[in-house]
Amino acid sequence: MKPVVVRRNNRTDASVCARLAKLGVATTHEAMGRSGLMRPYLRPIYPGAQIAGPAVTVLAQPGDNWMIHVAVEQCQKGDVMVVGVTTENDDGMFGDLLATSLKARGVIALVIDAGVRDVATLTEMKFPVWSKAISAKGTVKATPGSVNVPIVCGGAIVNPGDCIVADDDGICVVPRAQAEAAAKAGEQREANEGDKRAQLASGVLGLDLYKMREPLAKAGLTYVDSLDDLK
Amino acid sequence: MKPVVVRRNNRTDASVCARLAKLGVATTHEAMGRSGLMRPYLRPIYPGAQIAGPAVTVLAQPGDNWMIHVAVEQCQKGDVMVVGVTTENDDGMFGDLLATSLKARGVIALVIDAGVRDVATLTEMKFPVWSKAISAKGTVKATPGSVNVPIVCGGAIVNPGDCIVADDDGICVVPRAQAEAAAKAGEQREANEGDKRAQLASGVLGLDLYKMREPLAKAGLTYVDSLDDLK
Amino acid sequence: MKPVVVRRNNRTDASVCARLAKLGVATTHEAMGRSGLMRPYLRPIYPGAQIAGPAVTVLAQPGDNWMIHVAVEQCQKGDVMVVGVTTENDDGMFGDLLATSLKARGVIALVIDAGVRDVATLTEMKFPVWSKAISAKGTVKATPGSVNVPIVCGGAIVNPGDCIVADDDGICVVPRAQAEAAAKAGEQREANEGDKRAQLASGVLGLDLYKMREPLAKAGLTYVDSLDDLK
């Protein structure tokens, strides 16, 4: 693919992002019909961050962070930078200087299918990062990639402008066109959970609350006092 | 295997569990003759928990947490739920609603050879979980498995009622019949460690404390001033 | 290889180690021309430690920590013990008793290409460890290895006396002969970073600060408003 930077980015609306940030990853992912989740090997460098914002996508080469520098210019306040790599790579493509630059532009988080470094400083700066590895391995600036093209990150397709939701449970990608509906569905789901939680806390069994006994019996589940009773 | 729930569970005695909880995993595992340890890929979702209790075992299907719901009913105060899966799977089979339900029954911990989600909430709830992954991936309720049958979790055989000991070092399975003896052996081991620690802290070498110099020499260990002396 | 303990160890100078400790891993690794880094699977058992000291090297057998006991005697104040294994192994070769012994001799840290246990106690003791795994698996004392021979740990060559620099970003090995030059280069690098950071924080782009626009254009990077413009 010819290396290219796409300037225009149809971002998910900020108010919708804010609603998804509040819902968090698990609820958003369920509200999306259980799609859009990145693989669980991507982990936050420190616990407790919970964010959502439109993606600026970066396709980088292994051991080369040139395109992250290029992508900074394409970012706006509230954006989340998402970096995919053309091949498996754990190198430390991002550190405190790049984080300083992103913060100056109002970028709120980084998701990267590679490594990061300076994690002690990033933690102090409260700049949240979800990454595949922590590695001090330095990178070169030798081969261009692309910015704001569709990429794969953590096994999920990310288009520029998609809403990226991330917290301690991982990262979920919400396509822009589905974001409003996902926020609504998630809020409804959450409204129902309070009552369920109260019932479960009072000792009601999920078996009864969700009416599972009959379908379980139909699926062939048997109750015995001891395994010997099976024979 | 026909899906089955076994109701009867010969639990390890609560007082023995309490003694093993105090000893912790490393000491218990040594007291067992270095057996019973689960593989180290199972990690706690937050540091500092140290527990022991009888196992309620669950055999689940990949991407399907139906049997966890079924198993809740078979749990009692003090139990530890242990979930094995019929194949490798990282999905988020367990979250804050199931934890609420387990807490309502007095279950003290979960060990799961798969993923969990809502880890921020689980941490706030102080419900300790040892898992293979943190993942928001939602699961279905479509295919039954079994409850309270022998399972493999983290590479170890777990029978219902076995005592599960878990802390920051991992998880150890103590068969019910060996639990009393393991507690006794562990307590003796610990009684000896105070003196050893004091001697080592004062600068006595393990080489001398454990009388290793002679067996090392017999095993062929040589001391030289420089590698050139070997030639 | 015949099992051997080499007594003589040409240690990197303590004052140079202190300077490298202050620089940390990422800066030291860059100052070394991006060499000497261990693989990122080695992780600290708790965050926040940042150390540097000369290596006492240990070559251990799988599931056998005999040589760690042997190596204690070869350690001095300020040393870092570095353990390689003859094959992949995650067992808990090191725990609080060995840490007590190392502390008594003034050893400041452990780097081990295997597992450790008693991590809660090690954390309380503030004895920093970088390891491949946390595992309670007990080990035997049956087969000798070697002390103070060249080893591979985390994919890097370590010679006895090399300066080991470790922090939250990982571990870097600085050969003794290059340590002084690395410290100097790192300090210069750091001196430049303050100004860069200030400029980036004020909104200057790395693209301009590092004069990347021309080389990027030469390398074929194109800017478009939309992917459709490419066709």
Place this chain on the structure above:
Amino acid sequence: MKPVVVRRNNRTDASVCARLAKLGVATTHEAMGRSGLMRPYLRPIYPGAQIAGPAVTVLAQPGDNWMIHVAVEQCQKGDVMVVGVTTENDDGMFGDLLATSLKARGVIALVIDAGVRDVATLTEMKFPVWSKAISAKGTVKATPGSVNVPIVCGGAIVNPGDCIVADDDGICVVPRAQAEAAAKAGEQREANEGDKRAQLASGVLGLDLYKMREPLAKAGLTYVDSLDDLK
């Protein structure tokens, strides 16, 4: 666990093993209700072998093949040796000399949750092995384990005498008490497959053959001409 050799072994009947060998792993595993399968990281060292026989189990220590030597004496004609290890280990615990010894006793195959070596010679000898790795790493004879105790191999529980079925698809464990029933169920399954295969080969769709259209519609599956029709 105290190291022990159990002499008595209630082996699955040879004629039942022969029937299961003919069925192969996939059919046997289905006939068992989809249980008993070892994890797929265990692979044959050469393609084309298809065997079944009663297990002689070995629990070995990492990097130590002493118990394999001990177990040879407990083997009979038609047996399959199955080796579990107390921790993850890839070392080459088995080679052509041990294979010569096993062949002399009539053992027909080895399944090992570790490494093997001399694979070129083993292939010439037509001694089939399913292993986790191929590795020349030599092992010691220093620490005893056990023979003919219940073990975990490839994530499955194996009891001495269980029938081990293995082919290019992997390995399945059939508990002795279920072997006769599994053989019968597998043979019935296979009898049905001929007709199914003929129908599918003639172009009948599985959708129709297995009557899936109605349950799929109930489960919510929709057909559209283009994704745009969904919106």
Place this chain on the structure above:
Amino acid sequence: MKPVVVRRNNRTDASVCARLAKLGVATTHEAMGRSGLMRPYLRPIYPGAQIAGPAVTVLAQPGDNWMIHVAVEQCQKGDVMVVGVTTENDDGMFGDLLATSLKARGVIALVIDAGVRDVATLTEMKFPVWSKAISAKGTVKATPGSVNVPIVCGGAIVNPGDCIVADDDGICVVPRAQAEAAAKAGEQREANEGDKRAQLASGVLGLDLYKMREPLAKAGLTYVDSLDDLK
């Protein structure tokens, strides 16, 4: 995402696929500007197959091959079935009966980000499969996914109708709109290789053939007789 089957599939032209099949994966991937390659963990079940054809895409659930049955009906002569899964899964989703069905429709190959079984029979049938694992683990038919939607397989985005090129080196995805250009660029590349190969075979160095000496010197490469000369 709502489960959906998209009937219309804009397939890459058969004659272009034939040209790409002849070029093979490495040349096609280079002709695409080094993009489109799936991760190397996907491997052929037997060596020697080299194919290309338009993709019918399947999004399956873990441990569930229902949608593969559904997708068969959407296939035509010359197609390649490509299966992605909503989460990591190694189960044996595909075997000889499904292969029989696909062959009956003229499908030429399967690429699956999961496991396959009956590999001995598939090899005899000469039905080529590239998969993540070989596993006999049986799957259920319980939860719908989708057919002919964009998926991720082996880390690459696959749209229905894209040309899938596969051989012993792996798998490359060529978007339909780029297929003609990729074929042309690949053929030119190959035309040049004959002369290069002849020169290299005659002993001409790549250093000279590709005129690398000057850029290497500019990049700082130094030649010395011995490492001591560096100091």
Place this chain on the structure above:
Amino acid sequence: MKPVVVRRNNRTDASVCARLAKLGVATTHEAMGRSGLMRPYLRPIYPGAQIAGPAVTVLAQPGDNWMIHVAVEQCQKGDVMVVGVTTENDDGMFGDLLATSLKARGVIALVIDAGVRDVATLTEMKFPVWSKAISAKGTVKATPGSVNVPIVCGGAIVNPGDCIVADDDGICVVPRAQAEAAAKAGEQREANEGDKRAQLASGVLGLDLYKMREPLAKAGLTYVDSLDDLK
């Protein structure tokens, strides 16, 4: 580290290499006191090759095969090229054109801690390669590394001129200074194996041949008829 090519290479004597090639990896590794083995993730691209020759070492950057081109010029008849990478990388750094070039210089094999491509052609050419992966991923020529410096490949230290022994069991590194002694020790070992093999084939047990019964009893091994006898 400054990028450098070292021209001088003190190669292991060809006649000693020939003797080690005949012994193969397992025997050589044992003759070396069980040292020098590379990790088992390095596998041959086709079975049956068995070679030995002096190493020309290459330190490459991730996704960059420039230094392999540079290293060709430093090779002589009988050499084995050994490639380490500064970080984990699976890209296809080597293919049929480079193999043609190496063959023209008389190089007999490649060992690479990364990926290779064109494996079908390499197999036809009978150019043996041991690699970490098979991948068509193309690489750049942007950043220099070094040639004929000490490297780590497959977890083992390789110095230029060391004898590399490789066969279906893996790869062993024999330092030049130890090669003659290793060949002698290996030949003696092999001379003894014929008699052992004959005895084992005749049914003599290793337990008796190696006089293991007494040390096993001392180590605490117990024989029982049934596990119940232990209690």
